[in-house]
Amino acid sequence: MTRPLAPFGTRLWEAMDARGRLCVGIDPHASLLEAWGLGDDVAGLERFSLTVVEALAEQVAVFKPQAAFFERFGSRGVAVLERTVADARAAGALVLMDAKRGDIGSTMAAYADAFLAPTSPLFSDAVTVSPYLGFGSLRPALDLARASGAGVFALALTSNPEGHEVQHAVGADGLTVAQSVLGRLSAENGDADPMGSFGAVVGATLTGIDADLDINGPLLAPGVGAQGATPADLPKVFGPVARNVLPSVSRDILKHGPSAAALREASARFVDEVRAAIG
Numbered sequence: 001m002t003r004p005l006a007p008f009g010t011r012l013w014e015a016m017d018a019r020g021r022l023c024v025g026i027d028p029h030a031s032l033l034e035a036w037g038l039g040d041d042v043a044g045l046e047r048f049s050l051t052v053v054e055a056l057a058e059q060v061a062v063f064k065p066q067a068a069f070f071e072r073f074g075s076r077g078v079a080v081l082e083r084t085v086a087d088a089r090a091a092g093a094l095v096l097m098d099a100k101r102g103d104i105g106s107t108m109a110a111y112a113d114a115f116l117a118p119t120s121p122l123f124s125d126a127v128t129v130s131p132y133l134g135f136g137s138l139r140p141a142l143d144l145a146r147a148s149g150a151g152v153f154a155l156a157l158t159s160n161p162e163g164h165e166v167q168h169a170v171g172a173d174g175l176t177v178a179q180s181v182l183g184r185l186s187a188e189n190g191d192a193d194p195m196g197s198f199g200a201v202v203g204a205t206l207t208g209i210d211a212d213l214d215i216n217g218p219l220l221a222p223g224v225g226a227q228g229a230t231p232a233d234l235p236k237v238f239g240p241v242a243r244n245v246l247p248s249v250s251r252d253i254l255k256h257g258p259s260a261a262a263l264r265e266a267s268a269r270f271v272d273e274v275r276a277a278i279g
């Protein structure tokens with residue numbers, strides 16, 4: 001019988017402490033497969049993903065496979081995703097599945113089973129979800145994550161410029177949509193120590209954030225690297241809550257492959273730069 005997992009927030013905190021604060025995205029873009037000398041096919045996808053895992057799994061705190069790049073190859077791509085998750089977790093890294101699922105509650109329960117039920121072949125330490133069918137629709141994922149020792153990251157303030165029109169809309173309660181998502185996450189986390197398991201996605205590309213990010217949970221910060229943000233931007237963007245930030249980098253590390261040594265060096269450089277910026 002496998003031992004129950006400690007809460008995701010605790011496990012993430014310990015992993016960031018031990019390995020440094022970095023999430024490496026596994027985003028097998030067709031252009032990266034080509035740059036690595038691989039075919040844009042399932043064999044290329046597999047070689048790419050397993051190379052990243054082999055090179056970095058004993059070094060980085062978190063991997064974030066982007067499900068879309070695996071799903072585009074159908075069931076064989078999903079089989080590669082399953083192996084990627086299993087290998088990464090077996091080597092001691094946490095896996096945050098970037099699936100951004102969101103639906104009515106009854107369907108959300110099935111998405112939760114797919115990624116957060118310990119018996120699922122795609123079980124991950126955490127998953128990204130979209131709260132834009134209403135935060136309450138996420139309840140099955142929040143509850144299953146709590147029971148499984150897993151985590152959930154809800155999109156709050158995304159790194160893309162188009163997110164603004166939705167996330168900054170003001171509701172009847174006078175709160176922006178993003179603030180309302182952040183408030184609900186904060187309530188889920190309560191006074192968990194060292195932090196809760198329910199995180200927000202907040203782009204590192206954003207400037208002048210006018211929202212309370214103090215949710216006592218992790219803040220996943222994509223946008224570092226290819227989208228223009230740097231580790232040095234993190235204190236400006238996150239201020240006093242920088243202690244809970246997990247910066248995420250995909251293309252700007254992956255472009256250094258297929259050399260395992262170059263991937264390790266690029267990821268170690270980001271860890272050092274993040275440490276210098278936010279401790």
Ligand SMILES: O=c1ccn([C@@H]2O[C@H](COP(=O)(O)O)[C@@H](O)[C@H]2O)c(=O)[nH]1
Binds near residue numbers: 025226250251
């Ligand atoms: O607001 C968001 C939410 C998710 N992402 C995802 O992160 C990576 C970013 O890749 P880079 O190559 O480091 O730009 C990608 O999988 C996005 O889907 C995001 O960028 N912004």
